[in-house]
Amino acid sequence: MKTILEIKNLHVHFPINIGTVRAVQGVDLELRQGEVMGLVGESGCGKSTLGFSILRLLRPPGEIVEGEILYHGRDLVRMEEKELLSLRGNNISMIFQDPLTSLNPLFRIDEQFIETIKTHDPQISKQEAFKKAAQVLESLGISPERLLEYPHQMSGGMRQRIMIGMALVLDPDLLIADEPTTSLDVIVEAQFLDLLNELRRQYDLTILLITHNLGIVAQLADRVTVMYGGTIAETGKAESIFGNPLHPYTQGLLASIPNIKLDQPELHTMEGSPPDLVAPPPGCVFHPRCPRAMDICKKERPKAFGKDDRIVRCWLYG
Ligand code: SF4
DSSP, rough: OOEEEEEEEEEEEETTTTEEEEEEEEEEEETTTTEEEEEEEETTSHHHHHHEEEEEEEEOOOOEEEEEEEETTSSSSOOOOOHHHHHHHHHHEOOSSOOOHSSOOSSHHHHHHHHHHHHHHTTSHHHHHHHHHHHHHTTTTTGGGGGSSSSGGHHHHHHHHHHHHHHHTTTTEEEESSTTTTSSSSSHHHHHHHHHHHHHHTTEEEEEEEOOOHHHHHHHHSSSEEEEEEEEEEEEEEEHHHHHSHHHHHHHHHHOOOOOOOOOOOOOOSSSOOOOOOSSOOOSSTTTTTTTTHHHHHHHHOOOOOEETTTEEEGGGG
């Protein structure tokens, strides 16, 4: 499968008054055409920062200090803002966890669609833009009449669908979905996941699905990347990661999820807490919590080991 996005040695810093938060530390990641990549990890592990870095939408004082983000071979880190502006939406779109923060409550849905379309194609007429918006909504199973409503007239699930429509109306090939189901109840979440799966085929989308919810990753992702403390712990096919996790952090993370098929008197909890990213531990960032840590783990950052599709950053596999 063709690679459409390649992140190489990415470092993202947030300078604050007590030091520098090293939110992303030397991350490598590859997205292949048509796949769903699940990016998982605990809160604060750097997964959302990584997603926002791709479109250079980091909130100040966040900055990319090193590395490359190659989209079809073009480096987004060094791209001029004007070129990047045209790429956002046209080629790469993003949906967020709370659609209310992305939809303007003062404007009708059709007005917001038309503005998005006309920003990227100023020549298009309002009627044509409306027609385009109506077609996208129909593909999402929403009556075009709802274009005439305001965001507050819709349910949370409907607003999330509208957000997807906005993200797809310019026909991007990469969709970054940051915790897209957090504000949805379980039933609407299931419908939303089915929809995402259908759209991926219909629009030939590549999806980066950022979430702390391993259940939805298990349902949707082809491959999974596990992040911990601003670094990648493990990447591989979803069935390999869930069936045979190799990295001790991934093992701990999966063991802490309830499984109704297993007789679990109590859930496993990982000792310790996530690292302080202002002063991350030397060597492997997971070593203070790792039950299998060795001497080398406290001194040297683990290299990427593996074969075929599996990559593990852990000295146990060196
Ligand atoms: Fe544990 Fe060492 Fe592997 Fe890190 S490198 S996960 S500390 S065994």
